[in-house]
Amino acid sequence: MSLFGKMYPWSKWRKHEALWEHTELRPHLPETAKLSHGQLLVFLDKYRVVYVKPCYGGGGRGIIKLTRDEDWVQVQTLTDKKTIAIDCLYAYLAQIIGKKSYVIQQGIDLLDIQDRKIDFRVLLLKPRTKWVFMGSMGKLGVKGQVVTNHCRGGKSIIVHNAIQESTDWQGEQIDELEQTLHRLGHQIAQVLERRFPLISELGLDMGIDREGNVWLIEANTRPHYNLFKHHKDPALYNKIRGTIRRLRSVRPGFPKKTVQTRSQSHGNDAKFPKNRRNGLFIPHPRSRTKTAPPGRLNARTTADECRLRSRA
CATH class of the missing domain: 3.30.470.20 (ATP-grasp fold, B domain)
Structure with a gap:
């Protein structure tokens, strides 16, 4: 990671890590972890409601609410709601999330x-x-x-x-x-x-x-x-x-x-990239590396191997 990347908190996980180091703040922080198959089961065993959130982005985009009811889990996104068998849940989430990095977080009442x-x-x-x-x-x-x-x-x-x-x-x-x-x-x-x-x-x-x-x-x-x-x-x-x-x-x-003006980076007549912000060029963290970020979701069970069962 570049010096710039280390000095700016691009992801939810990096911000959580920084805050968790301070014991006086821990009582105010919901339990949070990088999403994995194991952590998904651990969180659903401890909490009736958990949230799955993309590491990058805002505005509520990509957030998924999971509510457990015995062996079933209600999966609610911004636009849809389904009930999935818990043994097929991770494969179902993989279809929604794809290759993006996510965290899982304790739900608060x-x-x-x-x-x-x-x-x-x-x-x-x-x-x-x-x-x-x-x-x-x-x-x-x-x-x-x-x-x-x-x-x-x-x-x-x-x-x-x-x-x-x-x-x-x-x-x-x-x-x-x-x-x-x-x-x-x-x-x-x-x-x-x-x-x-x-x-x-x-x-x-x-x-x-x-x-x-x-x-x-x-x-x-x-x-x-x-x-x-x-x-x-x-x-x-x-x-x-x-x-x-x-x-x-x-x-x-x-x-x-890392802060470039239009003329410095592209010339006076060049079209400026989409991540220009009020005269500044701030490179997006994922544009600087080809390696997968930690916490990437990879389903162990594909949809073909696990027939998703939904409950009416």
């Missing part, structure tokens, strides 16, 4: 409002030398949907209102949970920055379970922020947008050899 799951986006930016907490917003998912993402139909909701409407907790307890989201966000940002010094944006997706425990579900290093249009501070969205635009145009700390 999140707070909900009328069966619509809730999680929270905590946004931190680093415009200069220190991380700044910009704000937090709740995300109310579509009923029955795998993810709560805004781009998948999720709705914005004020954090205090989300907790109040989904529990019988009182004001002081709610305030304490909001402070925990804020404090934990700063801890995570500082830990990730020590391992990946090029990051300057963090959109942390956090959840709260029925016992009031706070969990980090995912850390996004190029976060969407449209949900902050509905924040109680009407000026916050424009402040966030302006700060992120400056960060993405300047990118302080990026090594000069």
Whole structure:
């Protein structure tokens, strides 16, 4: 891996590894592992619900929810839902996933409002030398949907209102949970920055379970922020947008050899590649190597060898 690749957290697995090294954060991290046949069976034996997620990408794309019921597992994607015999599950997942690298993660029983799951986006930016907490917003998912993402139909909701409407907790307890989201966000940002010094944006997706425990579900290093249009501070969205635009145009700390202008890399009249971001050329990690990334899914049993059984 190049120096640039080591300094920027391309994959969910690398971010999880960096956070897991710090024991004070472990109570807030769902159990996570690289997907394999063995780990799939271990997780389904320990947890009724688990999630299978692509190492690369965002927006909820590729996420699969697995819910075990004795010898059967309900497999739910963004667009489909089937029930598969557990002994054929790995082969079925291999058909969906192909050669992409995935992780498997413990499912958390999140707070909900009328069966619509809730999680929270905590946004931190680093415009200069220190991380700044910009704000937090709740995300109310579509009923029955795998993810709560805004781009998948999720709705914005004020954090205090989300907790109040989904529990019988009182004001002081709610305030304490909001402070925990804020404090934990700063801890995570500082830990990730020590391992990946090029990051300057963090959109942390956090959840709260029925016992009031706070969990980090995912850390996004190029976060969407449209949900902050509905924040109680009407000026916050424009402040966030302006700060992120400056960060993405300047990118302080990026090594000069990997940050190229249009004229430097392709000439003034050349068509710029798709991974151009606001004047910067950031090479995609998978374009720099022909070797398979760790954690790649390879089915031991093909569909021909294992006739998939579905239950009506």
